[in-house]
Amino acid sequence: MDAAEELDIVIVGAGICGLATALALHRKGIKSVVLERSERLRASGAAIGILTNGWRALDQLGVGSRLRQTAVLQQGKGEARGVKRSDLIDILAQDLPRGTIRLGCHILFVELDPLTNFPILQFRNGRTLKAKILIGCDGENSAVAEFLRLKPKKVFPARVMRGLTYYPSPHGFAPEFVKTHGKDVVFGRAPISENLVYLVLLLPGYPKGIYF
Numbered sequence: 001m002d003a004a005e006e007l008d009i010v011i012v013g014a015g016i017c018g019l020a021t022a023l024a025l026h027r028k029g030i031k032s033v034v035l036e037r038s039e040r041l042r043a044s045g046a047a048i049g050i051l052t053n054g055w056r057a058l059d060q061l062g063v064g065s066r067l068r069q070t071a072v073l074q075q076g077k078g079e080a081r082g083v084k085r086s087d088l089i090d091i092l093a094q095d096l097p098r099g100t101i102r103l104g105c106h107i108l109f110v111e112l113d114p115l116t117n118f119p120i121l122q123f124r125n126g127r128t129l130k131a132k133i134l135i136g137c138d139g140e141n142s143a144v145a146e147f148l149r150l151k152p153k154k155v156f157p158a159r160v161m162r163g164l165t166y167y168p169s170p171h172g173f174a175p176e177f178v179k180t181h182g183k184d185v186v187f188g189r190a191p192i193s194e195n196l197v198y199l200v201l202l203l204p205g206y207p208k209g210i211y212f
Contacts, residue, residue: 004120007033010131012121012144014101015042016085018137019092022100023061034096035105035121035129037138041093045085046162047198049177049190052078063091072191075176082192084164110134110147119147159203170194 009025011018014036025032036042050058050071058064067088071081093101106124113120119134121143136144140153177190186202 004128004130006130006132008131009033009133009135010035010121010129011135011137012107012142013136013138014038014093014103015137015139016048016088016092017139018135019089019096019101020057020061021135021137023063023092023095026096026100027060027062031097032100032135034101035107036101036103037106039104041089041101041103046164047082047084047192048088049080049082049198051080055079055081061092061095063095066091070193072175072193074190075174080177082190082198084192084196107138107143110143161201161203163199164192165197165199167195167197171197173197 009030009032011022011032011034014034018034018036022032022034055064055068058067067083068081070087071083074080074082108122108124110119110121112118113130116130118130118132121129121131121134123129134144136142136148138144142150171191171194173189173191175191177188180187184204186200188200188202190198192198
């Protein structure tokens with residue numbers, strides 16, 4: 001068996017949280033490595049709403065100004081904008097040094113080195129990696145959360161459907177989040193740009209024991 005690679009800081013998960021954490025460390029001159037299970041960045045998904053404090057954080061990371069170029073300012077107090085998830089992921093990744101993100105890293109489990117007490121990551125391909133600091137940003141089915149024996153995840157008692165609609169011509173919607181309530185149903189709409197609209201539909205939860 002090959003000797004385990006040793007790294008100082010390892011972040012598991014190249015989603016928004018993992019990439020933002022790596023970029024924050026990079027801005028402070030601290031090197032890290034981000035491990036992603038997928039073979040490419042997880043840019044799937046629709047959009048997210050970012051409020052004033054979120055934009056302050058993005059400004060500290062040095063990416064806020066670029067994201068604002070394609071995000072419509074919503075009416076109301078403070079700064080609220082909708083951002084395509086793929087845009088956010090791509091811009092965070094672009095500002096990281098080459099080699100920071102490693103794709104296709106499927107972690108089977110994490111254990112402690114009996115001599116140093118540093119975490120050791122065991123990969124599906126048989127390789128191992130030892131980290132002095134391990135940061136878990138791997139979301140659902142987290143190998144890091146299982147290693148730490150965190151409480152099991154809870155099921156959200158509702159279904160949420162999100163999507164983006166593209167209009168070939170400008171849609172003409174006002175720059176605001178419009179929310180409509182029905183019986184146990186909530187529908188929301190917010191423009192992302194003059195051609196792109198974010199839609200969200202909140203429905204009652206599935207019967208007990210049936211979840212997707």
